[in-house]
Amino acid sequence: MRSSARPYTHIASSLMVLSALLAGCGGATDKDPAPTPTPTPPVTVPPGPIGVTFTSPVAANNVHDVDASVPLQITVTVNGNPAANGTPVTLTTTSSASLAPVAPTTTGGAATSTLKSTVAGPLVVNATVTSTTNTANESLKLYIRPAHQPLELLVPAYFATGTDSPWASLTAGGASYPNVKITAIANPNSGVLTSTTTANADLVTAITNFKSANRKVIGYVSTLYGNGARSEADVKATIDKYIELYPGLEGFFIDEMASGSNRLAHYEAIYSYIKSKGASLVVIGNPGIFPDPAYAAAADVLVTFEGTAAGYQVLDPQQSSNTWVYGKANTAQAMLAHSADTCTAMQDTVKYANLARLNTGLVFTTDQTTNRSATTLPSYWTKLLGTVDALNAGRALPAC
Secondary structure, X not given: OOOOOHHHHHHHHHHHHHHHHHHHOOOOOXXXXXXXXXXXXXXXXXXXXXXXXXXXXXXXXXXXXXXXXXXXXXXXXXXXXXXXXXXXXXXEEOOOOEEEOOOOEOEOOEEEEEEEOOOXXXXXXXXXXXXXXXXXXXXXXEEEEOOOOOOEEEEEEOOOOOOOOHHHHHHHHHHHOXXXXXXXXXXXXXXXXXXXXXXXXXXXXXXXXXOEOOEEEEEEEEOXXXXXXXXXXXXXXXXXXXXXXXXXXXXXXXXXXXOOHHHHHHHHHHHHHHHHHOXXXXXXXXXXXXXXXXXXXXXXXXXXXXXXXXXXXXXXXXXXXXXXXXXXXXXXXEEEEEOOOOHHHHHHHHHXXXXXXXXXXXXXXXXXXXXXXXXXXXXXXXXXXXXXXXXXXXXXXXXX
């Protein structure tokens, strides 16, 4: 008698064989694992003299914004020839800045990386290449500044008020360029109000008409360089009179500011006094040159240049050891240039101020031969407004 289980046993055996075959082939749904790539062996730099040079950024372009990506390029030579492709370069930095990659390799004799820093201040990037017999390195110093802010105008509005006053042109120009921030400096009685008892009604009207969301007026205060000729009490009395007679003012222009550390306490006291009258009152100090770095705590904005446009266009904070300005926002530094005779000279001066290396945020140029006794606006006033507006928007400058 035949057993009825034999056919099923045969079928089961066949299924087991088929399953084994499928498992051996990876199954119907599995894929073969990807082959493990063979690592590329590092290039061994042959013996001989090594040259390492940062070719980007160039020395003149060594100031960059916080959080900006700074492309780095390092050229490497071995025995005077471009290094072989794949030659490793080791990058390090003295700050917490990131480098990507930190160990680039050369292609065509050059390696590239990108630096980014979230902190303002100076930093040094080092590049090192090592051969079987030699090591070479190169250092690059960079300055990281706070993020760039749009240019503003600081206008010495020392002219007369009343009928046909330049205040009308100042106000009309500002209305034509509402995106350009303008701070006008009003100057009644040459900045000495200790014995003044009444406000200039025309000036009150001019201030009221000029002010808007992006336009403010501050009062001129003479200090005679803190040499004692105008005492701290006199300066404070003038500030009090301004607040009493011209309540529309939004701060003070502290002119004839000293620059040496021996006068610092005097200006710190004036700054503290103004802030005690209103924390929002802006204080712009005018030493006219780069002062002792501690003066940055005695003003919200420092005028670090007052002179000719030609003189400004050769100014370099790095050559005068004033790199401390890169630790401040560009809007904490101002310039006042005169003798910019033409519209083109004005534009060249403003473009120079806008460079990261100058780190300047408040600007003014005039075709007159001085700012201190300016009686009118520059002939190219509307072009100056248009130039600042165009630079801020990244547009072509207005034709002169």
